Amino acid sequence: MDLINVDYREKIPNNVNLTEDRRVLKALEGWHPGYLDWWKDMGPEGFQEAMVYLRTAVSVDPKGWAKFDYVKMPEYRWGILLAPQDENRTVPFGKHKGEPAWQEIPGEYRAMLRRLVVIQGDTEPASVEQQRYLGKTAPSLYDMRNLFQVNVEEGRHLWAMVYLLHKYFGRDGREEADELLRRRSGSTDSPRMLGAFNEATPDWLSFFMFTFFTDRDGKMQLESLAQSGFDPLSRTCRFMLTEEAHHMFVGETGIGRTVQRTCEAMKKVGVEDPHAIDKVRALGVVDLPTIQKKLNLHYSLSLDLFGSEVSTNAANAYNSGIKGRFRETAIDDDHRLENSTYPVLKMVGNEIKNVDEPALTALNMRLRDDYTRDCAKGIERFNKIIERSGVKFRLALPHVAFHRQIGEFKNVEATPAGVLLDTASWNRERDNYLPSSADGDFIASLMKPVTEPGQFASWISPPKVGIDNRPGDFEYVMIAA
Ligand SMILES: [Fe+2]
Numbered sequence: 001m002d003l004i005n006v007d008y009r010e011k012i013p014n015n016v017n018l019t020e021d022r023r024v025l026k027a028l029e030g031w032h033p034g035y036l037d038w039w040k041d042m043g044p045e046g047f048q049e050a051m052v053y054l055r056t057a058v059s060v061d062p063k064g065w066a067k068f069d070y071v072k073m074p075e076y077r078w079g080i081l082l083a084p085q086d087e088n089r090t091v092p093f094g095k096h097k098g099e100p101a102w103q104e105i106p107g108e109y110r111a112m113l114r115r116l117v118v119i120q121g122d123t124e125p126a127s128v129e130q131q132r133y134l135g136k137t138a139p140s141l142y143d144m145r146n147l148f149q150v151n152v153e154e155g156r157h158l159w160a161m162v163y164l165l166h167k168y169f170g171r172d173g174r175e176e177a178d179e180l181l182r183r184r185s186g187s188t189d190s191p192r193m194l195g196a197f198n199e200a201t202p203d204w205l206s207f208f209m210f211t212f213f214t215d216r217d218g219k220m221q222l223e224s225l226a227q228s229g230f231d232p233l234s235r236t237c238r239f240m241l242t243e244e245a246h247h248m249f250v251g252e253t254g255i256g257r258t259v260q261r262t263c264e265a266m267k268k269v270g271v272e273d274p275h276a277i278d279k280v281r282a283l284g285v286v287d288l289p290t291i292q293k294k295l296n297l298h299y300s301l302s303l304d305l306f307g308s309e310v311s312t313n314a315a316n317a318y319n320s321g322i323k324g325r326f327r328e329t330a331i332d333d334d335h336r337l338e339n340s341t342y343p344v345l346k347m348v349g350n351e352i353k354n355v356d357e358p359a360l361t362a363l364n365m366r367l368r369d370d371y372t373r374d375c376a377k378g379i380e381r382f383n384k385i386i387e388r389s390g391v392k393f394r395l396a397l398p399h400v401a402f403h404r405q406i407g408e409f410k411n412v413e414a415t416p417a418g419v420l421l422d423t424a425s426w427n428r429e430r431d432n433y434l435p436s437s438a439d440g441d442f443i444a445s446l447m448k449p450v451t452e453p454g455q456f457a458s459w460i461s462p463p464k465v466g467i468d469n470r471p472g473d474f475e476y477v478m479i480a481a
Pocket residue numbers: 124153154157218
């Protein structure tokens with residue numbers, strides 16, 4: 001039976017018939033109090049009592065799954081939602097291609113699957129931890145609501161992964177679920193598993209960059225896990241993707257509105273030169289070169305999340321039918337890749353060159369290329385905003401060799417244009433490529449909270465339309481006295 005609607009009479013709302021699954025229900029009920037403690041400790045600081053206008057999923061039907069209402073975040077109905085099962089689904093790629101999709105985990109792939117679920121699961125609470133102080137400097141109630149919506153949904157994504165751990169991985173799955181509540185973003189003793197999820201998100205421009213770039217990496221990972229031959233993972237990820245779309249909307253419109261405000265302010269007083277940084281900053285907006293530096297930082301951090309360009313792990317995960325490519329089923333080839341190659345950008349001597357590698361081991365590179373194309377489209381939309389305003393400036397993605405900690409380029413220094421540099425030159429130029437501490441101080445100086453309904457901070461334009469079509473002066477968050 002397909003379960004589309006979510007039962008909210010249950011303590012743990014779900015569409016997986018949890019009441020009939022006593023063992024998993026008990027395990028999740030055991031995990032629940034620890035989750036709430038984690039949320040209260042590490043969730044949005046200072047707003048646990050606020051009434052927030054949030055959407056909650058009431059169905060996994062792509063049409064009309066959300067219901068909006070005021071809710072205190074600790075009372076948000078986190079649930080377990082899987083996209084409906086397709087009885088005829090088969091493994092779409094790898095050596096098991098064409099076999100019926102697995103409803104249970106094949107024993108030989110258990111360790112690999114657990115690792116993928118744990119890594120995905122670890123990123124979800126990490127981002128909530130990274131963003132926990134941002135409510136205090138929100139540029140508007142509209143933006144504050146969006147932040148909290150992203151936060152509660154990342155919490156739900158944690159639930160999604162914990163459900164898989166409890167249901168399919170027995171005792172070690174339960175231990176991993178507990179560990180997900182124990183690690184902390186940025187901690188020296190027990191940090192989160194991936195680099196970008198231990199970086200600080202100190203201001204709202206960082207938050208928008210994070211949701212634009214890092215949540216988009218999340219989208220790419222979820223897209224490739226949604227192809228998995230392990231059907232419950234596929235169904236979980238398919239529903240998560242519908243939520244992820246809103247996170248990227250927050251990032252994209254957030255950066256877009258920042259860019260727009262800057263251009264409008266420059267035009268209004270006749271500052272023509274985007275590089276006249278002091279003049280632009282005096283208008284209470286973020287200058288475009290600094291936005292470019294933020295973009296350089298977040299893009300390069302997010303590229304590291306794709307791992308090494310050439311990877312036998314990626315090849316094994318594909319060959320086994322566990323993790324596919326971006327939009328696998330739409331690709332026109334044999335979906336086995338045993339005899340094909342893919343061009344990989346590598347260091348060859350002192351030069352950056354394309355080298356053909358076996359397509360199976362180059363899967364991380366391929367996913368990263370798909371990601372870059374997706375990012376580039378967003379950047380062009382920002383450039384359209386700048387162009388329309390009449391300001392002469394273009395934003396661009398930096399070269400993939402720029403500022404990398406993982407993969408082919410981790411031991412070299414390169415400019416955003418991809419020109420290799422010696423260390424002394426890099427050290428001299430660094431602050432022209434990446435945000436300096438002075439840039440950080442300036443952005444921090446703009447982060448004054450605006451909590452009057454319908455009002456916005458100096459550095460950001462209002463959105464074109466409200467959430468859930470609410471009017472401009474709608475009180476998206478009722479902050480408790
Ligand atoms: Fe997520």
